[in-house]
Amino acid sequence: METLTLKPISTVQGEVTLPGSKSLSNRILLLAALAEGETTITNLLDSDDVRHMLTALKQLGVEYQLADDNRTCILKGLGGAFNVSEPQTLFLGNAGTAVRPLTAALAISEGQFTVTGEPRMYERPIGDLIDALRPLGAEVAYLKDQGFPPLEINGQPLAGGEVSIKGNISSQYLTALLMVAPLFAGDTLIRVDGELVSKPYIDITLDTMAKFGVTVTNNNYQSFAISGGQTYQSPGRIMVEGDASSASYFLAAAAIGKGPVKVHGTGSASIQGDAKFADVLEQMGAKVTYSDMWIEVEGTGELNGVDVDLNHIPDAAMTIATTALFAKGPTRIRNIYNWRVKETDRLSAMATELRKVGAVVEEGEDYIHIEPPEKITSAAIDTYNDHRMAMCFSLASFGDADIIINDPKCTSKTFPTYFSEFARISKT
Numbered sequence: 239m240e241t242l243t244l245k246p247i248s249t250v251q252g253e254v255t256l257p258g259s260k261s262l263s264n265r266i267l268l269l270a271a272l273a274e275g276e277t278t279i280t281n282l283l284d285s286d287d288v289r290h291m292l293t294a295l296k297q298l299g300v301e302y303q304l305a306d307d308n309r310t311c312i313l314k315g316l317g318g319a320f321n322v323s324e325p326q327t328l329f330l331g332n333a334g335t336a337v338r339p340l341t342a343a344l345a346i347s348e349g350q351f352t353v354t355g356e357p358r359m360y361e362r363p364i365g366d367l368i369d370a371l372r373p374l375g376a377e378v379a380y381l382k383d384q385g386f387p388p389l390e391i392n393g394q395p396l397a398g399g400e401v402s403i404k405g406n407i408s409s410q411y412l413t414a415l416l417m418v419a420p421l422f423a424g425d426t427l428i429r430v431d432g433e434l435v436s437k438p439y440i441d442i443t444l445d446t447m448a449k450f451g452v453t454v455t456n457n458n459y460q461s462f463a464i465s466g467g468q469t470y471q472s473p474g475r476i477m478v479e480g481d482a483s484s485a486s487y488f489l490a491a492a493a494i495g496k497g498p499v500k501v502h503g504t505g506s507a508s509i510q511g512d513a514k515f516a517d518v519l520e521q522m523g524a525k526v527t528y529s530d531m532w533i534e535v536e537g538t539g540e541l542n543g544v545d546v547d548l549n550h551i552p553d554a555a556m557t558i559a560t561t562a563l564f565a566k567g568p569t570r571i572r573n574i575y576n577w578r579v580k581e582t583d584r585l586s587a588m589a590t591e592l593r594k595v596g597a598v599v600e601e602g603e604d605y606i607h608i609e610p611p612e613k614i615t616s617a618a619i620d621t622y623n624d625h626r627m628a629m630c631f632s633l634a635s636f637g638d639a640d641i642i643i644n645d646p647k648c649t650s651k652t653f654p655t656y657f658s659e660f661a662r663i664s665k666t
């Protein structure tokens with residue numbers, strides 16, 4: 239196994255141009271494929287999750303040209319759902335933003351499809367989405383465990399209607415249903431059954447749909463009304479915002495060290511919920527400046543632990559867990575049960591690895607409580623094939639000890655060049 243040794247650093251300083259947002263890249267690619275007209279997508283993320291979406295679209299008959307750097311894509315929309323004569327097996331890795339929306343899109347397309355992925359994807363639930371699609375007439379079968387991929391889908395046009403969906407495990411199921419609802423023959427009313435997690439991701443979905451010409455009536459995230467028989471319309475050109483979750487590591491590093499660090503590509507005008515991550519750093523004591531499309535953080539020399547509900551920013555929330563190593567007093571991150579069904583069981587993985595560097599950690603069913611150590615212990619950090627575990631633990635190198643990151647290349651899911659960017663702004 240490859241490892242990366244991070245030598246102790248004292249500060250970070252500089253500017254980072256963020257790679258494109260994963261959440262936006264995969265939404266835009268799918269809607270551009272379903273839309274009428276040609277779309278030029280710029281600042282597309284070049285990473286595993288997006289590559290899986292691109293490969294799947296090609297298999298589904300979508301024509302596109304990718305620039306040499308994979309960041310500009312000119313895509314010819316189909317003007318409706320997919321229509322494929324040969325059965326297709328789509329390998330979607332561990333990309334939730336590909337598996338969930340594509341499953342819904344395939345369910346309404348003509349053809350026979352098998353959705354496969356990495357072993358971890360077979361442990362990540364999808365039953366709440368299938369339970370919503372089946373009453374509408376979708377034919378989806380589980381090929382292994384009930385409620386989990388791999389899936390076999392016998393696609394066909396659907397009529398729409400009234401449908402309930404659970405949103406307490408992942409917002410991606412609702413996102414998937416919202417994205418296909420305009421293509422149903424008739425009107426649709428989606429009712430969210432119970433609690434909805436990760437709400438800001440629904441804003442990303444609705445905003446992207448609007449950019450492709452479809453308006454949804456959002457009744458306070460409890461129900462959504464969508465007219466049927468619509469066709470998405472290409473906006474012509476569309477630029478992907480910088481990834482706000484990827485920004486969190488650099489901003490937290492500035493809060494721990496001295497900074498300043500300025501990230502370009504996300505800011506107060508961003509549609510991504512994770513752009514609000516810096517508010518938590520501010521609450522901990524950092525100085526934060528927002529402009530529309532950049533964020534700057536400067537350390538003040540004092541970081542305090544916080545007790546926060548971070549359900550709205552589950553990905554960037556992980557960055558607070560390792561920032562907490564350098565805060566005065568304990569930090570508690572609450573309402574994050576669904577960390578358990580992401581790239582790994584992140585509550586368990588985070589607790590295990592934080593303990594290795596000396597923190598005293600309580601792992602609750604849906605929270606984590608972290609007492610920072612007096613001094614960081616040198617450790618080899620396991621990353622569980624989870625890009626965010628690897629990126630979060632780069633922050634532990636602010637202690638006076640070597641930090642070894644096992645399998646650093648797992649950042650390729652969303653940020654293949656992360657460690658070189660981190661090294662570029664690091665000062666020993």
Ligand SMILES: O=C(O)C1=C[C@@H](OP(=O)(O)O)[C@@H](O)[C@H](O)C1
Nearest residue numbers: 261335408409410436439552553
């Ligand atoms: O819709 C999206 O783009 C995402 C939604 C979130 O998932 P959940 O809704 O499962 O929390 C987030 O963790 C994931 O990285 C991306």
Ligand SMILES: C=C(OP(=O)(O)O)C(=O)O
Nearest residue numbers: 332333334335553580581
């Ligand atoms: C949870 C994540 O990914 P996915 O889109 O696969 O759910 C993530 O990127 O942290």
